[in-house]
Amino acid sequence: MKSKAAKAATGVLALFVLVAVFGPMLAPYDSVATGVSDRLLPPGSTLSDGSFALLGTDQLGRDVFAQVIAGSRISLLVAVTVVVVGGLIGLVLGLLAGYYGGWLDTVISRVGDMQLAFPSILLAILLAGALGPSLTNVIIALAVTRWVIFARVVRGSALSTRNREFVDSARVMGAGSVRIMARYIYPSCVQPLLVAATVQVGLTMVAEAALSFLGLGVPIDQASWGSTIAAGRDYLASAWWIAAVPGIALTLVVICVGVLGDSARDGSDNTKVAVVR
């Protein structure tokens, strides 16, 4: 059932993952090694030390190509970690809320609603600003803003499953709550959770870039697409490649993730309720 677009998107994403994993070995990036005599050179220039800058150099004479590759590592790392952490928290809380209902459900759902009342990027800015710039803090700040979405998806599935016959029969057989949740309810939550996760990977990458763009993301000595774009902002007219290259990379990845998420959703029927936010 996979469409051509989905196949192409998978290909592009696989390429980016490969680049993120192996790229830094081929094109090492050292944020500390600056060369101010080679600054703002256009793509295809040769540097003073004889090396070749395929995509030009930035405002400090560092290779944009190596910087974008190093940035892809941070972007993918943050996106995947945030989705895994946020997804796990959301899964546990969503299962509890959906299975037990009652006051527990009320508390979890209302806390979630309250949090959703804030624009998520605003909450992330607040948290990242309070925690200070570091990779771990970016992941924490973004995971906090994402768990609600996963919790809602899981809670919805758990609610619709908990009164089905096979769950009742397990209960009659004397299975404990934990076993019922793990063996009978959890499987029905996996697919909507995965669909939500693919969508969130893309959104998280954008959020990370936004935080780094605002100077609240990764520290200045680590490359991130967002911070590279921010650095290139003042050179849009004279050295467009600094902002354009990571910008294009970010756009490509987010579109591909979106296409994949769409096709995954089309493939499953009970996930039309997935919250996209």
Next chain:
Amino acid sequence: MVSTYNRRGFLKISGIGLASAYLAACSVGGGDSGAAANALKAAFAQPVNDLDPHGPSSVDESTLLAGRLIYDTLIRRDGDKLVPGVATSWEQTDENTWVFQLRDDVTFHDGSKLTAGDVKASLERVKDAGTAQSALWTSVSAVEAETDTTLRITTSEPLGTMPVNLTLMFILPAAKMNEPGFFRKPIGSGPFRVDGFTPSDELRLSAVEHWGGKPKLDRVTLPYIPETSSQITALRTGELSALWPVPPDQLRELEGLDEIRLETIPSYAYYFNWFNCGREPFTDPRVRRAMWRAVDVAGIVKNLFGDGAELMTAPIPSTVFGHAPQEPYRHDPDAAKRELADAGLADGFRTSLMWFSDTGPLADALAQAMISDWAKIGVTVEPQNVEKAEWLRRLNAKEFDMDLQINTVTTGDADFTLGRLYDSDADRMGYRNPELDTILRQAHRDSDRGRREELYSRACKIVWDDAVGMFPAALISTYGLRSTVEGFEPAASNQPDLRGVTLAS
């Protein structure tokens, strides 16, 4: 009772409404265009946050810039010279007493007369405000308005910088200055009156009759445009008539354009990188000098700033009174390593550098380029690019290893920077040197320019040779002006006098 309209009636009515709105818009636009031709729209790169010239922003360039247009001072600065402002003459009758004769034809924008009483009230207000400018006035013990046009200032110890300090002391109307809300639309006696002010957004001024002649412009608008690229675009499209300072990196976007003229002037602003001399290992001057030698300052300044800055030769910019050129530190990583080894740090060490991005043009790039050079001699420097408020708190609490920032010698006199910051009592970066204290205090008291110059040249040498900080670049202000702007004189202080500016149509 609700009236009902059929469709045709509705269209007729709304058509009439639209047409009249359109005509009204035309007439307003037409009426404005004549005046608009003589209205200058000029942007300074930093926002005007406050119009209180004695308040917390009293030495902010943007507040001073607005203050020069709205208020008067007793003495004005014209290039290197001090010239009469509201004061027509002044003399030092003994070393602790200054007597000023004031003009009797100065009026505030509300029509009331400016008298010595207003000057007295203003000076006392700024002295007691507890702000950066108050520090200049601590030795003033009494201010007396002997007549409406005679003012006597008595100091507890000689204050040689009295005339130059007075170029910053803006005169407010004594009767009104403490009214709540006064600074939302303040009244001064300067060449321009405030029409409207939105902090950090826009200041609108219009010309008034002034004792020094009515400005040639009718109106001046000073908008604040946050993004550098938007500022440049606004100048290119003609939305702005003047923009300063243009960051060094943006110069090439404005070069070679027919309708834009660039004028440069060395400014009072410069970068320094202080070492916290009270913290290991910077207590050792050998380590500080080694750090300086490790950085290719000349190369970085040339490549990063180009024509936008000049290499510094003293701890103050060359435009400032008291500047004396020193022997430059040559870039020599091997010598730096040897010096570190002598100090017992052959394996290098870890430290940190604190700055905030908006401190000045290319601050991030400068910081990272220096960190890169330090890495080459084995010194690992953690970049701490912090937020401005946090930076200020840590600076005042001396919670830093190194601090990179722009500093401005606001008065154009070495006393403002050397005397204020490097005195042991000020204790800004943990450096203590009794010999330097003696020199600085002597220079602060003396009013003889020749002797002061000699004292400051000794002070420059001590600060430079002891490497209290590194002094990489003094900024050169570039003014971007559209070709229609005439008579605009760039100012080293970034506070141009707009009285003589005209606009060609």
